[in-house]
Amino acid sequence: MDLLEIRQLSLNFSGIVALSDVHMAVKKGQIHAIIGPNGAGKTSLFNCLSGVYVPTEGDILVEGKSIIGLKPHKIAKLGIARTFQNIELFANMNVIDNLLLGRHIHMKSGPFSGSFFIGKTLREEVKNRLKVEEIIDFLEIEKVRKQLVGSLPYGIQKRVELGRALTMNPKILLLDEPAAGMNLEETEDIARFVLDINEELGITILLVEHDMGVVMDIVDEITVLDFGSQVANGSPREIQANPKVIEAYLGQEE
Amino acid sequence: MNTEFMFFIQLVVSGIALGCLYALIAVGFVLILKATGIMNFAQGEVIMLSAFICYFLVTTFHVPFLVAVLLTGIIAGLMGIVTERLILRPMLGEPIFSVVMVTIGLSIFLRSMAGILFGHNNLVFPSPFPTEAVKMGGIVVSQTEIWIMLSSLVLAAVFFIFFKYSRMGLAMRGTADHQDVALLMGISVKQVFALIWAVSFITAAASGVFLANVMVINLGLSVVAIGAFPAIVLGGLESIPGAIVGGLAIGIIENLAGGYLDQIIGGGVKDVTPFVVLFLVLMIRPYGLFGKKEIERV
């Protein structure tokens, strides 16, 4: 069974068709990319997956269970984590707190126990802090631990956002343009992290990216969207050779 | 015609007159809200000050009424520019909360200054409008009210045209969206802000002068501005036509509640009804009747 399956998904938005009849499947353990021109509906698809938008038609199955109509926080509990195109970090918290928020679904303390901060709550905080520190090590952001994320440079913020998604211990990680606005070195870093996450942590990854260098090099499968509908699906090699994709998206190589 | 029906019509008509006043006050709020995102809590004090200024111009300095109105407008406009220059410009780029708080500080300051400068007595404006009311088919409208309605209408039209078609109006709308990008377009944001505060204060002055004609002038006059809050929200905070429709709606609702509900439920429902209506409207339309729904983009 595929980990994630999208069936005949359509989304209308103030009279504008954002997605129509999209279907695709993400296999467990793979890195899967969605590419397509701007306005093709890639981000809208992500928003449907994480429950921010409710699709007009179709179905989304995670491990065979439909997540249509579930609120975002319920979907998060099912193991879907994501990052955003324009960084959506909590700018007034420090890095640790941002990552600890990622642990939200794995923690239990409520308003009463929180007010007293003894015993179980304290132990829980420390335990989750350990997990957060692991991710901090993994992403090499030890130095900025206690800084407010709002004051960090763009590249680091992107990495923190990735970390925040990772602390959720997701089954599937949705990455929305992880390499956008990065220079070569930073792009390399991100590419490496994506591979590591996939290999070492065994997390399935679905990503949207415009940097064809990255996409073609690291992913297992690609889905191409244009005007809200699916144009092609296949391995990087197949996609690169697909005339429809070249016409709509890649352009002729000079 | 039967008296019940006449009663209803008369309530609606006087509600419209009252609503025009609310609309005028609401427009003053909305102008600043639209361009700068700031809710100016000192608006009521400007209204009150204008009423006092106009009163003293007419009584102490024996300035003819129309000239006094003009002078009041000019003084209010200058006050707007000074306020923007001294108080709000240093706050550019600061959190909106702090800026709103500054206007609350300003309101405290202005109110007590009004007390110091103009005293605490109840004053009655020597109204230039004849007290003879106009009767049309049994419906009574006072001349003051006719003036209020006419000038609200004219102001609304002027603002609408200004924002839709003029270069400066467009610049203001742009500034409302993104201040920093507006700067890059060669728009002098400072100028825009100074202008908007001046215009808003002038609108407040207009409502102040009219209020002076229908109410006793005292420091409590500033509270009327709070009565205009429901109008602003109903109109959707940033829409001038919305503010006007909102004002009218609130005026009519208030009067109808006063005429009918007060007898049934009893005890001052008139004042509470606008707020209850406001609450209910927000439950159904969280962005007011005319407000734009913000699209969540992530």
Next chain:
Amino acid sequence: MAIRSKTFSESYHEDIKLFRTIWLKSWIGLFLVVLAVLPLIGDPYIVYLINLSCIATIAALGLNILTGFTGQISLGHAAFFAIGAYATAIISNRFQVPFWVCLPASGVLAACAGIFVGIPCLRLKGLYLAMATMSFGVVVEYVVITWDNVTKGVRGISVPTLSIFGYPLDSNNKIYYFLIVLTALAILSAANLMRTRVGRAFIAIRDRDIAASVMGVNLTQYKVMAFAISSFYAGIAGGLYAYVMEYIHPEHFTFLLSVQYLAMIIIGGLGSVLGSVFGAVFITIIPEFIKAFAQFLTLLFPALQDKYDDGWNIAAFGLLIMLFLIFEPKGLSGIWNRIKTCFKNWPYTY
């Protein structure tokens, strides 16, 4: 160079402690001692002002949790405060129950009202929310005035003296200790709450609500929870107010009171527990300082004696708020943080 002990931590457990250095602990100890002996040396006037500050602090903490931390603007805080005050007055009058039933009951009632307002207001944001909560305030005021066989309406209602296990706290100096302890508890629990899971979720909602929900924060639940906690604090503060004043009247709980609480948290610092304390004390005490200063001026310049208008006191208050925010838009907690860094780095400037 002075070496300060304990500026590093050896475990995460230590890293998340509230009071980390020995210095901080001793300063707090000293402060508590000063507070404890104050009623013995200061006059009842000052004690009364501190009592008012304590009540304001608890209410401001509540509002800061909702507005400062969770980002839900409320202009109806006075209403929750009023509900707490009236609950205490009515319950203690009708059923003659002691404070440890009355006070929590007031808090819970106010919290219920908070939930009642919070749920329909879930979809509202910014000014729209402010106006909706303000409407609630207007309605509560109306109900309190109109429902006179319960609230005694515009007559006002008197409150029995607060007594702790038979010992009546019948003077301001006696009730003072009670208030100090409760305020300290309120501050501590707010500070604790804000650095745990719930508090983080609140801040996340304020900063980016969509991102927060995608990270697994149940927006509905947490927004309503913020409303409930905030109004719980307001309810407790209201109950204490009723005990301190021993008589309450609808005119004490107007829209202006809501604005005043908002002023406290903005001046103190939004999203800062300590800021709420500073703001509450500032707004309560500063008018007294201004008055004292004005008196001082008339001593210096006797010519002012008869000319001085009391309006100047309030004008100065308004001016002070404006100037303060123009120079320090982040509020008192901003100044506090600067002083703290200054101390930390002493004797170096940066």
Next chain:
Amino acid sequence: MLKVNNIEVVYNDVILVLKGISLEVPDGAVVALLGANGAGKTTTLKAISGILDSQNGELEDGQIEFMGNPIHRLDPDRIVKKGITMVPEGRRVFENLNVMENIKIGAHTRTDRRQVKRDVEKTFDYFPVLEGRKDRLAIFLSGGEQQMLVICRALISKPKLMMLDEPSLGLAPLLVKEIFAMLRVVNDKQKTGILLVEQNARVALNFAKYGYIMENGKIVLDGPTDLLVKNKDVKEFYLGVTDKMEKKSYAQVKHYKRRKRWLS
């Protein structure tokens, strides 16, 4: 045309972001400014267009000259009037204005209103897509359309120098090509100078005649682009090719913490 001479910029009175930047854009030239995130490229553009104040920044030292006149003390609206327009990063359209109004607002500084009308039609020739969306609110445009719109909006003010901050950010490859082709036309026809800040070094170096490379608030390398592309470091760190002009694969990036250093 534009001369930036040794400028220093401080944020919030404490953080020194630009540590003496000098660069030059000759008449009608296309110049690229490259560098890592946080190197200070955007700050440089902001300093030139005079909008540092509104962001708590301050120009501490140095001069900026445009057509021989110093402009670093001018308000941003005066600078626009002199002929410098900046296209900010991140497709900053006025969301609540429609496409037509967005373009018109770009002509704020122009007084010849009749000519503006004709010019609006002309800009639509560059991006015919926009003409069909004339009355749509800008918020409803797709990312690519928004990027076109902000470029149109900048063009309508008839700038002598156009500064673009990451025009390719988040755009599909085909669209990137289209936009740069259009910029080329503008540069050729109207002789508008272009100062380009880009992350996408490959595109930028291909497009510009001269390039500057920034690191940590300083210019570390500059030269004609045809020379720059041959530089070993540029090749490795900006173009991602090996000495033998082969493209590296991201999948083969090594798993150790790398640091690059520039001599400076």
Next chain:
Amino acid sequence: MEFKKMKTVLTITALICLLVSPAFAERGVTEDTIKVGLILVKTGPVAALGLPDGHGMVDYMKYLNDQGGVHGRKVQVIWEDDEFQAPKSVAALKKLIHRDKVLCLITTGGSNQTIANMKTINKYKISNIPNALMQEFFDPYQPYIFAMGATYECQYQCIVDYIFGDMKADKPRIGVLYAKKEYGKIGLKAIRERAKAYGVDLVSELVLPTGAVDASSQVLTLQKNKVDYVITCDVLPPVISFLKTAEKYSYKPKAVFGFNWATDDMIVKACGKGAENYIGVNFVGGWNDDSPGMKLVRQIAKTNGREVKDIGLTSLYIHGIGASYLFGEAFKRVGKDLNPDSLKAAFETFKDFDTGGIFPPLTYTDKSHAPPEMVKLFKADVPNNRLVSITGWRTPKKMD
């Protein structure tokens, strides 16, 4: 730097206010002074009521001092502004007692402030004359509160009596406009009960709020219900709004009545012809009365350079002078040995004490501090812009 300076200044001022608190053996009384407190609103919208009242109180004490004081002592008045808020009023009283150490208060201001202070007043034996007129202040007996001025109930009973008695109305259609305040609610109830006693039900009971922009819906409703006697339980500004709106709709009831806070020459000045049918009740004399007391009032105003238009509400100025007059008299009666107890005792020797027409004659005993339940009625004199009294002091008729 700036902050440091500010801090130093603040600290110094704080220290000064702490240290400059003089200590006296007997609170508020020395060889040559009597310290008297006064808590009354000075700023904000309600100051229109507080200022003339307080000025009257201060002016009379000044007059007393100019006459040589009381038994060689000059009276020193310390006026604290409470902004009409109970918490501030409580704070002000604490300051007056503990810092300034006053002997008594001339007044504690409005009803809700006075009640909030009640306990302290009793504890520290602070004699005072509240200027709100509530039954709670003298029933049950409050040892240190000396109520002055007919209660709202009494005032409205007199109004209803006037409608049935003097105006000889037959089956009058009575409507009430009230504010949702203390006086409004008490007034409404009193009118309702009194009318009932005459066998008439009220036709309309409408709220007219204090800050009302216009009174259209109220006027229209009264007009529709053919109300011919309107009784207002409202302060001046809304009553003025009402009269003006009524004029607009040419609504002319036979009479419009108002109680003491709305019985002032101001109403005629403001409404002109609109006030033609206005009749007010008050427990202080009229400004132009020819009584010795009112002559004194006018003389005090003159020596203090106060003209009628500066004073504002003259009826309140008169009230202020009256209150101080009572205190002056009490000080005189005590003699040299002045303390809280002897002051109270002196007040309790008042028997049919005549203020010369400022107040009706009044009596206090050690069992009752009830005010004289007497009022005068005043009618608008439009050409002369003032109210003139149309009756002498009268009490509500005994009903059985």
